[in-house]
Amino acid sequence: MVRVDGKGTESLVEIRSLDKKYRRGGEEIDVLRGLNLDVDQGEFIAFMGPSGSGKTTLLNLIGGLDVPTAGTIRVAGDEIGALSGRKLAAWRARHIGFIFQMYNLIPVLTAFQNVQLPLLLTGLSKSDRREHVEAALELVGLTDRMHHYPRQLSGGQEQRVAIARAIVADPTILLCDEPTGDLDRASGDEILAIISRLSREFRKTIFLVTHDPVAAERAGTLLHLDKGTLLECAADGRVACKPEDRKR
Amino acid sequence: MAIPIEYNVRSAVARWPSTLVAVLSIAGTVAVFVVMLAMAQGFQATLVSGGSPENAIVLRGGAESEMMSALTLDQARVLAGAPGVARSAAGDPLASNEVVVIGAFALAATGSDANVQIRGVSPLALDVRPNVRIAGGRFFQPGLTELVVGRNVPSTYTGFSLGSTVEFGGGSWTIVGVFDAGGSSFDSEIWCDATVLNQIFKRPENIFQSVTVRLESPESLGAFKDAATSDPRLAVDVFRETTYYEEQSRTVSTIIRVLGFIVAAVMAVGAVFAALNTMYAAVSARSAEIATLKALGFGPASVVASFVGESIVVALAGGVVGSLAALPFNGFTSGTMNWSSFSYLAFSFRVTPAIVASGLVFSIVMGIVGGLPPAVRAARLPIVVALREL
Numbered sequence A: 001m002v003r004v005d006g007k008g009t010e011s012l013v014e015i016r017s018l019d020k021k022y023r024r025g026g027e028e029i030d031v032l033r034g035l036n037l038d039v040d041q042g043e044f045i046a047f048m049g050p051s052g053s054g055k056t057t058l059l060n061l062i063g064g065l066d067v068p069t070a071g072t073i074r075v076a077g078d079e080i081g082a083l084s085g086r087k088l089a090a091w092r093a094r095h096i097g098f099i100f101q102m103y104n105l106i107p108v109l110t111a112f113q114n115v116q117l118p119l120l121l122t123g124l125s126k127s128d129r130r131e132h133v134e135a136a137l138e139l140v141g142l143t144d145r146m147h148h149y150p151r152q153l154s155g156g157q158e159q160r161v162a163i164a165r166a167i168v169a170d171p172t173i174l175l176c177d178e179p180t181g182d183l184d185r186a187s188g189d190e191i192l193a194i195i196s197r198l199s200r201e202f203r204k205t206i207f208l209v210t211h212d213p214v215a216a217e218r219a220g221t222l223l224h225l226d227k228g229t230l231l232e233c234a235a236d237g238r239v240a241c242k243p244e245d246r247k248r
Numbered sequence B: 001m002a003i004p005i006e007y008n009v010r011s012a013v014a015r016w017p018s019t020l021v022a023v024l025s026i027a028g029t030v031a032v033f034v035v036m037l038a039m040a041q042g043f044q045a046t047l048v049s050g051g052s053p054e055n056a057i058v059l060r061g062g063a064e065s066e067m068m069s070a071l072t073l074d075q076a077r078v079l080a081g082a083p084g085v086a087r088s089a090a091g092d093p094l095a096s097n098e099v100v101v102i103g104a105f106a107l108a109a110t111g112s113d114a115n116v117q118i119r120g121v122s123p124l125a126l127d128v129r130p131n132v133r134i135a136g137g138r139f140f141q142p143g144l145t146e147l148v149v150g151r152n153v154p155s156t157y158t159g160f161s162l163g164s165t166v167e168f169g170g171g172s173w174t175i176v177g178v179f180d181a182g183g184s185s186f187d188s189e190i191w192c193d194a195t196v197l198n199q200i201f202k203r204p205e206n207i208f209q210s211v212t213v214r215l216e217s218p219e220s221l222g223a224f225k226d227a228a229t230s231d232p233r234l235a236v237d238v239f240r241e242t243t244y245y246e247e248q249s250r251t252v253s254t255i256i257r258v259l260g261f262i263v264a265a266v267m268a269v270g271a272v273f274a275a276l277n278t279m280y281a282a283v284s285a286r287s288a289e290i291a292t293l294k295a296l297g298f299g300p301a302s303v304v305a306s307f308v309g310e311s312i313v314v315a316l317a318g319g320v321v322g323s324l325a326a327l328p329f330n331g332f333t334s335g336t337m338n339w340s341s342f343s344y345l346a347f348s349f350r351v352t353p354a355i356v357a358s359g360l361v362f363s364i365v366m367g368i369v370g371g372l373p374p375a376v377r378a379a380r381l382p383i384v385v386a387l388r389e390l
């Protein structure tokens, strides 16, 4: 179930009356205004919306990278506004996997080492870590590039490494911020196929920000972010609410 | 588990020009630090090695060095007869009544004069100090104006080769022998008959400055000291020779060390700034990476540890380079004024493992000081802002 009216109960993600303001110079920018969202375990949601509408801001808030100006965000029962520093970092390690537009791999570490990073925060033994990393790289089809550095990989391959890194520690939620925004159609489709598979086969809860209607169509629910709040586009999520979005 | 140190090592190597600046400034500081300590160590070792635990040196009560001391022949005889003093095969007590004067001679290297310690000793001096042996020529004949010189002397001063004659103190002296005192301060001294020295220099006869005795064993010091200090005819201080030289070396070696610390501290300020600069640059160049690591769940402590670790790696590399650069100074021979006798003393620098270890510790300290503020900045960097910078 996905609801934007603030009436959900016992959802995995529960956002209530979320406000986010930025101050730039003397000016205040209202990015999010009274946003409500309920998302159950296993949902796959796509967010669309014009540039600057606050999509990245919303993902960052859900992932505990940023703090709300007002309102609450509960994820898996934890009120993340109440966490900070070390606790918030540990919470993030357990629950959140990020996939960024620019992949954000560590350039001096190999694919294997990049994927292994989240596991260093767990108590897993070296051999268990190796197993997990290999499984994650297998899932994205990059077992043969394990010991390559990011600069030796194509953009699509880098993003697949980033996906492996995001899922290796089996997080509750995957947050994907325009993961295909910097890729050609073919590579982008590969990435979307992997993300869809994570939703279908692994029942991951996925939030996907995208400008691409084709990408958005893979999601179970399409939400439109406009003027600081979310609009559900259609009951079945298969129809974009505004035709112009589909054509872009 | 923490952010792997490999990440830091490789990142530091990847931006090597900036890393190199920090490595070199820390290396320079550590090199100076190590060389200064090696100098102090060498100086101290040279003085201390002159002493033997089996010898006792006796000075007038309250005198801090031979220069300020005076003992009469009668007192010297009482000391020679005291319990604990070893005897020669012929049954003579092994005691050397000694007088020290300062001569000024031209240094071979510069031509300028330097002070030399001229020691009048008893004919038995070599038996009192078995660690001193004749390396060329022979020992002086009692009663003659003959000199035996330490092995550093012929090369350090003009005109002191074996067989030559030198004029000083109103007398004409022939160099009849060269002795080897095993690298101790005696190697920079000139020895002659104490009685002759008193006559030529028109000093009061039968007045000496110190008496050095060979003990039956190192343990005999207690008995000898008790007898010497309780005898009403004597008012003397008795020291084990090693202790005495250690005390004598303390002032100068402390001065060298303090100087070394001051110079190193001044240089360390520069080196720490270099480290700070390098690490601040690293943090700002890698802010997106740091934000990514934090997004993955690495906490503030991990980030601080990681960047302090990186700074330590860079600093330690500097420490190793600096120590290696200082290593050739091991055995490097120099001379300085021995301020306790106001005479010139040749000694060798000693780069010991302990000194290298303190140099490395010093570099680590610089790494921590230079790495901590940038590391704290890295940990505080707001994630969302840094992520947008990509």
Ligand SMILES: Nc1ncnc2c1ncn2[C@@H]1O[C@H](COP(=O)(O)OP(=O)(O)O)[C@@H](O)[C@H]1O
Pocket (backbone or CB within 6 Å): A022, A023, A024, A029, A031, A049, A050, A051, A052, A053, A054, A055, A056, A057, A058, B384, B385
């Ligand atoms: N750290 C910040 N300081 C000031 N303004 C910000 C900051 N981050 C985002 N904004 C502003 O908030 C708005 C929403 O940004 P963002 O969430 O990145 O939008 P989107 O991802 O939908 O393009 C934009 O107007 C942006 O300029």
Ligand SMILES: [Mg+2]
Pocket (backbone or CB within 6 Å): A055, A056, A057, A177
């Ligand atoms: Mg965005």
